[in-house]
Amino acid sequence: MDLHLEKGKGKREKGKVKITGSKSETNRLLLLQELYPNLTLENTSNSDDSEAMLKALQNSQLVTRNSQLIDVHHAGTAMRFLTAYFSIQEGKEVVLTGSSRMKERPIKILVDALNQLGAEICYEENDGFPPIRIKGKKLTQNNVSLPANVSSQYISALLLIAPKLENGLELSLEGEITSIPYIKMTLALLNEIGVMTTFQGNKIIVNSLPTSNSQLLTVESDWSSASYWYSIVALSAIGTQVTLSSYKKDSLQGDSALVNIYQDFGVETTFNSDNSITISKERIHNSQLTTHNSQLNNFPDIAQTIGVTCFGLGIGCHLTGLHTLKIKETDRLEALKTELSKFGANISVTNDSLTIQQSDNLNPNISISTYQDHRMAMAFAPLALKVPIVIEDAEVVTKSYPSFWEDLRSFGFECFEK
The missing domain is CATH 3.65.10.10 (Enolpyruvate transferase domain)
Incomplete structure (x- = not known):
């Protein structure tokens, strides 16, 4: 199943999403x-x-x-x-x-x-x-x-x-x-x-x-799944908010590093008394920020999301510590290079790093190959806030986040089979 994805005319600026356990x-x-x-x-x-x-x-x-x-x-x-x-x-x-x-x-x-x-x-x-x-x-x-x-x-x-x-x-x-x-x-x-x-x-x-x-x-909700909502908020207008349940401030999950990393992109996280978190776009990302740098050896699963976020914001990035991505569902570094290049990105990879040059290029109506990799599908989905895209074999998201497309629709995205 291939999905056409784009920002809906009635896209919501606030919403709540329940994410199941890690x-x-x-x-x-x-x-x-x-x-x-x-x-x-x-x-x-x-x-x-x-x-x-x-x-x-x-x-x-x-x-x-x-x-x-x-x-x-x-x-x-x-x-x-x-x-x-x-x-x-x-x-x-x-x-x-x-x-x-x-x-x-x-x-x-x-x-x-x-x-x-x-x-x-x-x-x-x-x-x-x-x-x-x-x-x-x-x-x-x-x-x-x-x-x-x-x-x-x-x-x-x-x-x-x-x-x-x-x-x-x-x-x-x-x-x-x-x-x-x-x-x-x-x-x-x-x-x-x-x-x-x-x-x-x-x-x-x-x-x-x-x-x-x-x-x-009790299993804490999945921070890797939350990463796509961080990207959505980062690529949205100031004032956009999403509340996700249920998370711990002292999480055992390495991907909770999102809280600090996404501050670079104007996204703030509030830990609520009911164990939910509210992530909100508080400001435009720092205009002096031309390149985002992160060492991700402790949480490589969010590399794809961060790379796509940076490209969508017109920011360069240099991500390191990614050698384990070569043996995931696909070679995620080469897959990112191939798919981002379709949009016009100037991207290079090594055995353990990814570098994207700062650019405002963003070609529309690109069809994203997912390589039987759930994270490729979900990491690229937020780019639909900028240009219409197609996600091939969109059902791969069931590997980690079966309700992902339904949750996007509830937030006002237009998703329909191509």
Whole structure:
């Protein structure tokens, strides 16, 4: 489904949007709930990724000694977390697979680490990539090391199963650590259910926790999904306001850095007493600002949104710390370069950076390829406030934000099938 998108004549300047729970928190907690069944969750994400995670965990209860195929489709987080989860399911055997793109996304570093701990995992097709065959067993080793600059999902996958290892886990990270907020999120959620952890320097220790107490855990709404509303407000007139629910001032999510970053673009955030936030366009962005600079190694998922926002405002940008974007749903750096160039952008990328030159070029009626990547669709959507655009394969948003187009329509955007 391709969507034609443009600013509606009756576009609202104020509105409220309910955003469901963080995909990152939800998928961590779903796994912990499977390990500790007396946990109860609320405000979980309704994203495709979380649905894939939940379905795989439900299917795991049916797995016997005969191997079963578990397909997570495009859900990268589920692939990494479930690789660790199934490695400790004694007596169960699964083949974990996904979409054609998933079969191109590396998993060797995580598999090697788990095998170091005593797991039994092998490759079904290409060495280092899914699908993988996992024979669950009791893991007794408790020391492992990983390169520190890998995807934090590899690290979190190990941390999440660590409390169920009889000796816990001592994880050494070699080099400069990437995406620290996501590691800290995992540790904070472990602490919340009663697991003792320490994170000092490049060493993480997680103690064993055979059982946990019954408790209710509420998932905070997703900051990555909020990023598109920050972009919409930034590209709108002064006075535009959107209230989003429900968020914490002391969020565990790295993407909450939006609050500070978008001040550069005239957007202010108010934390309300009911746990909602109101984001508002208070002023035109600083006229002296010709180039926005951000180091995003701790929150790379908002790079696409920031890049498109800067281009829509006629501001240059230089974003760094983006090396993990090369192995996402698509190579997001090359995809951004290709699609922004269609609008007339002068853009260059390296293995870990993105640079857009300041320009007022903005070609209308461009058709945006989404590369089976939900963030490409949603990051580009706010440009419809400036010129009419077409979003190809618009249904990809269901991966993380299924109601995105409906929410845009409620705010006065015109969205119709092309």
